Amino acid sequence: xxxxVRVPIRGDADLVVARAExxxxxxxxxxxxxxxxLIATAISEIARNIVVHAGRGEIVLRPFDEEDRYGLTVxxxxxxxxxxxxxxxxxxxxxxxxxxxxxxxxxxxLMDDFDVRSDPENGTTVTMRKWRHHDQLARxxxxxxxxx
Numbered sequence: 433x434x435x436x437v438r439v440p441i442r443g444d445a446d447l448v449v450a451r452a453e454x455x456x457x458x459x460x461x462x463x464x465x466x467x468x469x470l471i472a473t474a475i476s477e478i479a480r481n482i483v484v485h486a487g488r489g490e491i492v493l494r495p496f497d498e499e500d501r502y503g504l505t506v507x508x509x510x511x512x513x514x515x516x517x518x519x520x521x522x523x524x525x526x527x528x529x530x531x532x533x534x535x536x537x538x539x540x541x542l543m544d545d546f547d548v549r550s551d552p553e554n555g556t557t558v559t560m561r562k563w564r565h566h567d568q569l570a571r572x573x574x575x576x577x578x579x580x
Contacts, residue, residue, distance in 0.1 A: 437493040441510075447479045450491045457493050458504055462572050463564065471504060471562050474539040478508040478558050481535045486512025486555060496561070503544070503563030508556075515550040522548070 437457060439450040451472040458468035475491060482489035489510030496505050515521050524537045536558070540546040545561035 435494065439491045439493075440488070441479050441482045441491055441508075442488045443483060447476055447483070450475050450479050454491075454493055454504070454506065457495065458562070461495055461502065461504060463504075463562070464572060467562060467564075470542045471506070474542040474560055474562075475506060475508070477535045477539040477542075478506075478560070481556075482508060482510045482512075485515075486510035489555070496563075501563045501565050503561055506543075506558075506560045506562075508558040508560075511555040514552040514554070515548075515556055518548065518550055 437453045439446060439453055441447070441450065454475050455468040455472045458471050463471075479489075479491055482491075487510075489508065489512070492507040492509075494505045494507070496503055521536050522540070536548060539558070539560060543560040544563050545559075547559045548556065550556040
């Protein structure tokens with residue numbers, strides 16, 4: 433498996449690529465259903481924000497492996513104008529440009545860890561993680577072996 437996958441985001445077609453890459457990496461990492469779909473959905477929300485608010489950016493997918501857990505880190509970055517009111521943008525009832533307001537808060541609910549940094553000079557960077565404990569991975573692999 434690749435250590436890192438980078439997907440440039442310039443338009444709607446790139447959302448499909450980013451979703452597919454994330455789903456494939458999550459499956460390779462051994463995430464059970466529905467986690468690959470949840471990760472792909474979170475990426476859709478964030479990538480849509482890149483297209484609408486910044487015009488272009490990038491999604492970076494990285495597997496991680498720590499002492500007690502493993503998973504997938506998603507970094508979405510753009511060089512756009514930043515988010516004027518980050519606290520408001522993280523509320524469920526907020527809509528920046530007439531959308532449904534599900535972008536940032538929706539992605540945050542789907543992932544285990546979520547961080548967003550934004551300012552007018554550096555754009556916006558969203559870092560999200562979905563993870564599993566190592567013992568969950570071992571159980572999943574054992575279940576697969578038994579079925580084969």
